Amino acid sequence: MSDFPIFDLSRFEKAGHDERVLLGAEVDDICRQTGFLAIRGHGVPQEVIDGAWFKARAFFDLPADEKQKARAPFAGYPYGYLGPESEALAKSKGQDTPPDLKESFNGGPLAVPAGLDDRQALDFCYAPTIWPTAPDGFRPAWEAYYRAMEDLAARIMRVFAVALKLDEDFFAPTIDKPISALRALNYPQQPVPPKPGQLRAGAHTDYGSLTILLPEAGSGGLEIFTPEGNWRAVPPVAGAFVINIGDLMALWTNDRWVSTLHRVVNPAPRADGSTRRQSFAFFHQPNWHQEIACLPSCLSPGETPTYEPVRSGPYLMGKFQSTVKAA
Numbered sequence: 001m002s003d004f005p006i007f008d009l010s011r012f013e014k015a016g017h018d019e020r021v022l023l024g025a026e027v028d029d030i031c032r033q034t035g036f037l038a039i040r041g042h043g044v045p046q047e048v049i050d051g052a053w054f055k056a057r058a059f060f061d062l063p064a065d066e067k068q069k070a071r072a073p074f075a076g077y078p079y080g081y082l083g084p085e086s087e088a089l090a091k092s093k094g095q096d097t098p099p100d101l102k103e104s105f106n107g108g109p110l111a112v113p114a115g116l117d118d119r120q121a122l123d124f125c126y127a128p129t130i131w132p133t134a135p136d137g138f139r140p141a142w143e144a145y146y147r148a149m150e151d152l153a154a155r156i157m158r159v160f161a162v163a164l165k166l167d168e169d170f171f172a173p174t175i176d177k178p179i180s181a182l183r184a185l186n187y188p189q190q191p192v193p194p195k196p197g198q199l200r201a202g203a204h205t206d207y208g209s210l211t212i213l214l215p216e217a218g219s220g221g222l223e224i225f226t227p228e229g230n231w232r233a234v235p236p237v238a239g240a241f242v243i244n245i246g247d248l249m250a251l252w253t254n255d256r257w258v259s260t261l262h263r264v265v266n267p268a269p270r271a272d273g274s275t276r277r278q279s280f281a282f283f284h285q286p287n288w289h290q291e292i293a294c295l296p297s298c299l300s301p302g303e304t305p306t307y308e309p310v311r312s313g314p315y316l317m318g319k320f321q322s323t324v325k326a327a
């Protein structure tokens, strides 16, 4: 996919007002088509990326019973280790498929906002992350990466605001107590052929405002469903993150921006067996109570919003739980 769009965030941040508007218009174009692009010039230190990446790798390399010590305590609990075959993302789209061929470790917000007393929020998004006891140093490395993603997401949301012809900090109050989750994914080698319809990650859209992906360097498998109706590979871009918008951004923009269907396909069988793939996905999610309703700048005169407003937290909870419970 040689024409996969790449956006230089440092260029935007150094630019004056007029150039920002022009760069914002480029992002608006991309988000109207697929909402998938690579971000370079992001400023996230390589040590922070490597720190979390190699701790995650060391965790996935542990024996299964070690990893299970950090498992989510029940189906539908959002954090901790989710072992092989515990989720089918296509179920969030009403597709009944065999479970995805992956395992993941998931962590939530690093702190509970002072004074928050919403039971559902406390029991779901602010439920404690179940930390692994090994490898040493996992938690600080994870938290450093989580913080870097939270910061990067807030900067990208500023670009989005400009792209939508809104005040640059329009989104700031909607994401000042975000309920984002970080997920480390491991797609193991496949010694046994997948079942019919079974993928590494079934076709889905992401649920929130924006996802920041870090696919393994040189790996393939991630595909998006293009407006022309084809599945198309997304390449990992060296030194960049792949970002995509989620359902809440589509809702916010009255479908001016698309939350594109994507999936991770199985690798071709290889004689050397080296088909394992790792990735990080940071799911940026507006404040629990934030109402997401069509933005005024996305409504032409005489047009009415397509969707009823939703609240960020309960919306996310419903989507997440649809992927792990029996259909």
Ligand SMILES: O=C(O)CCC(=O)C(=O)O
Pocket (backbone or CB within 6 Å): 185, 201, 206, 213, 215, 222, 262, 263, 264, 278, 279, 280, 281
């Ligand atoms: O691993 C990847 O590259 C993508 C995973 C993904 O789309 C997801 O977990 O939502």
Ligand SMILES: [Fe+2]
Pocket (backbone or CB within 6 Å): 204, 205, 206, 211, 262
């Ligand atoms: Fe996704």
